[in-house]
Amino acid sequence: MIHKTTPNGLLAIFATILFLVAPMLSFSQSATPKKTAISLVSDNGEATVMKFDAGAMGQKTVSTPAGEALVITMDDGTPILKKGFPDLPKLTASIIIPDEKNMQVTVTESSYTDFENVLVAPSKGSFKRDVKPSDVPYEYGTAYQEDAFFPKDIAEMRDPYILRDFRGQTVIVYPFQYNAVTKTLRVYSEITVTVSPKEKGEAINVLKRHVNSDKIATEFQNVYSSQFLNYGSDIRYDHMEEEGNMLIISYGTFMDEMQPFVDWKRQRGMPVEMVDIATVGNTKTAIKSYVANYYNTNGLTFLLLVGDESQVKTSSTNAGDSDNDYGFISGNDHYQEIFVGRFSAQTGTEVTTQVNRIIAYEKTPVDDNYFSKGICMASNEGANIGDDGEADYEHEDLIREQLLGYTYTEVAELFDGTHGNVDAPGNPSDNMLRDLVNAGAGIIQYTGHGSTTSLGTTGFNNSDVGTLTNTTKWPFIWVVGCSVGDFRTTTCFAESWARATSNGQPTGALSSFMSTILQSWAEPMEAQDEINLILTESYVNKINRTFGGLSINGCFSMNDKYGNNGNEMTDTWIIFGDPSLVVRTAQPTSMAVSHNPTINPASSTFSVACDVENALAVLTVNGTILATAKVSAGNAYLSFDALANEDPLTLTITGFNKSPYIATISVEQSSGSHVLGDVYDVPGHFPALADHLGTIKYSTTLIDLGQEPKGISPDANNLFSTGIAVYPNPFDQITSISYYVAADAAVTVVLYDQSGREIKRLVNNEMQVAGSYQLTFDGTSLPVGAYFCQVIIDGKPQVEKLFIAR
Template structure:
């Protein structure tokens, strides 16, 4: 679809085409492949300035650069650096060649501002001095390497490497700053023994991870994989004998929903690190690991003696990037497990239809962090950006604020009223949020019932669950309220990196975020959406580490998911689902189209279960799904789930046995007097194919086409077929005719019904057609006035230029643009209309 512009009174066409990565970070990087075994990255530095600041009475030079990721070596100059992430071949190392011949040197008036190292959220930043380390004052440029490729890592099916470029180099002894404004890095496969190879090449990629790869890797190629995308991944549940009965309903529900679930029972106190790895080796469809019990029941990996559940997911290769998403129902008894299982099942299976609380959230932020937070933000500014720029433009209608030094009531009130997301950024303890003082006791006093939020917490030790009951556990174990899921750290978090991680988690929740469109905010732009809590959190963590490996790694390893890692989150009032077909026939593939509010539902999961066997499918972008099944005659359970939709759960679906005739719509095709694409203001003819999938002939079949949509007028609605033999497909040419209204909105999806009445029975099939139409939008107005200042003053005559764009999917017919005013006593419009040919 071309996007043309029509300018009223003045025609001006400007076409800008560019491709860049991370442009919002103050630099561009382009990728090319000169040879099959070679990757070339061309880094171009954006604008930067040399300024100065006074800290503790000392004047320092500073580098003002839009990218806010800097070196963190304590006492050494704080220098911005840039990066790109590349996909490598599965079994080759690379040799790195760097071309950086041109640079600019600046003789500074003052020494560069030194880094204070990593600052943690249990520290007072104002008490940490700026001090230049004696060992930093040498006659050498720091950090030295202009570029480096990090050791290869693996994320499930993809092997890659981070390439860091250090365009700012500082000689502290000479007080000289050297700036490389262009750096070319070439990586060439070599024959050395491969580091961290993928020896068994995967043949397909997991659907839940595919979009992350496209965001992270500048050169990601799906063509390296032979097969279609796998589905959303399977679940490995690990529990002790104590919790076998309590976790049973969770396992049953996830299987009914469509997941393959592997179950391992272990003795109390088992370290499951090797078990998770061996299970992934045997079942590499596993994406989620669900631990059941607290640390004394099931332990895993640790760093410095502290629990690191996320690192249990590091199973592909010998690197630190998780390949699996690990969640934990932390519980010291079976009753705690039951509470969390009931919350999970109720949240997914029986949402409150019509509940307006799904579109509400809460942001909590301290007033601290100015200058050291991500993008230089305080915690409050950071949380407010998430609210204003991400949540409110998405599905959220109201996000309550608890900023600065809020009372506990400013937290408990919105939670009890009902909301779906809480973002917290501030100080924390094992049992509280310091900002607000909200603690375990306050959680236990909540009365939000089934109105359960999920929580993203940037705070120290909210998830320190190894000994006493931590804050995250209190939220999850709370009966009759609390939360359904939470991500919280087992350690003291650093200041800025987890803020970036929280940004990315919210970016993925709302379907992406364009940092280039928001000056002053820096990050990896993405158009990706994740809708399971674990996928949102892990992918956000990986993006955090991708941008700042040194600062983000510790956070990713300790940021723990409490609750169901595979939980389908909700951010809006559930929409009702409509299935074009619900008839399940033994021995016949099941096909249906799923819509909500008249629009196709993509990624809805449809599952039939019977006698321990499940058959699933996922809808495509058009809402279509076909499921090959082996259901026997009788009944089965059908479950349909989707993002922000109702859940259809029917445990008495009839499986129709072969016997007698059964006629259904096999296929249809539309024709018109134009391009055979259904569009506005057209007369459309439909050819249909009817199939008798039964065991007997169908006779005397009268077929009627109908629709309840007012944009369609059916002028020929009837057909008849004398005989359709069993197994026969009958083609009806020019079977039906209808007219499409000129006013139909673009991308309107309309359901049509075929009723087939035979001598033996009546059968019904539904199908959907999406219609294209123009969609006009007005661009920004420019004013050419006699004063030349672009402002309308009394007595002036001006020409207004307004771009008119067709962003729809059909070319418009001749159009008339009309300019009107609601203040005719103040404005005289001398030329109010403009005629133009159709817009593409």
């Protein structure tokens, strides 16, 4: 351990902070403050080593009964919030731990500096937003009479939790310790810890794995990347990625209105099952049991409840009413295994409103760039008490900057008070918000006060929502505010946005995240920070696109950082809308897609060329999912069992900020051969090419669509039994080259221009097993004209002509 003690005077901390420790306190920061870095040193499946490098620290001076005192903050830190104890920040990170072992954390290395004669203010603790921070006094507790450092230990862990496929645990590190009697502030610049199994002690929240637990839903793979520091390096288990599924529990009368929603979700690749609440039983115990059994039997990613509270009961925890409680399935913790949402409706018409809004947003987005416009709203309160020590408006101003640094082009400020920038003087009104929403906003963020039927800032209420006319321009909304989602006994503010219409057309919002109880000041601000950091891709390899995934990822971060205080907020924050909604942050653009317009009923594969990596391609027939595949290296390969009939297929491709591509694929049984090429005498027509390809005479390429490819009809001197297919042909940029290998053989595939010059070697004498193959050729950089593809299988060449036309 390295340490030093610094007396009164001008102090350097972390090479970026200067302190003047005296009755009047001040500091200055460099233009580029150091960022906190939490890094994984090693992970062998049992023990994990982590390093915490403390970033820039800050201080604010507050008046207390003992005089002027410091409130300490730091980059990426969150306050301990222990009332009456020194107000100091902490750092946290979650890791994957072994399924059934009791773990311990050990500090293996640290470096600190002591600063003397420093008065640190006591924390006011955690309290709800119906209490004004200025009304809560600073009270010096018992820690200020003890000649000892607080916190006692610089590292500890919260209880283990189960998050679906993994058992996790949060490590807490305290970069600051304070001895109130000696007035010594100890500041750590770096701390390295090791988390390892204990030899003794009973483990809690152990994870019992299912036999078929080798697949991870795509949405949760994204969550794990954000949640666990060691997820990418975890060597405990091998997993495959799969698309998530949805269970809908609906009030029986609403099931017909929900069917278009079910059909669309299946068309875009999500397995969906809908059940009547009468089958489940309309009690929270029955619903919770049914969902847990379904999860354990079928796997489950999204749960959608359809109906108001009396029609489909909400659950509850000690914190209050909680739909999220249905997602707490494995372990005794507050980390959900599934994403839960609700279409709150009292009539079939209100269900249809929510269904139509979601389908239109995902399937047929309007050509109006409202998607990249946003609104940030905030109160004028919370200074020194909010997360990161921020007032509400400071917090929202930072979110606004994040959005503008991403894909958003305009983000309005509606802040109470006068704060400069683009914030107008005075307090914003309900008319200001109404005009912005009607003009088009893709996202709305709020931090402030609220009630069951209104927002504090602007005063916007249920009646105002009813006057909206944004019939094709719907935002998604995240609210930090009290009781705006308290829907059990009245029509709450969140429900008014979900049910809103104008002349029978949906207005209001797509999905919103609003609380059933009074929210606290700091804790939900942390969740909102994390939501926006992930939304704007501020992390490397931490991306989430669904409203449910974004919202709950934020809650997980809040749980990590604030423990039980965060758990209360997680329990009672409700998604009013579709948790699987794929959000848009910019005007959707088209994808370049090419594929065969028909398919042979005997086929079991179908290929698609697409210019959007990771776009999801889906084949469905009569509302049933046939196959799904992600686009990789410009292609998606869909595999399925032989078709049962000749009903047409639907191909649907979706991607982030892309308009869906939808096409009908005809199923055709051919009794003869189709022409895929022309007759060439290569030496006679292209003498230069003959030097490379040899003297090859061949006739038309013939493929019998009713059977396996029979190949090119050769002359007697060039006998081979495979064929080449090029689609599309002609093409302007990208085409697919398919060929068939009858038996294991060495294969070479080369592209030439008309002069015989080699353009590209796609396969170079590789051994390939018998079967069908498909390659992608990108001719974007080539001029228009004719080219030749030579495929040599087991020493036997064949040639197909390609045409680039623009």
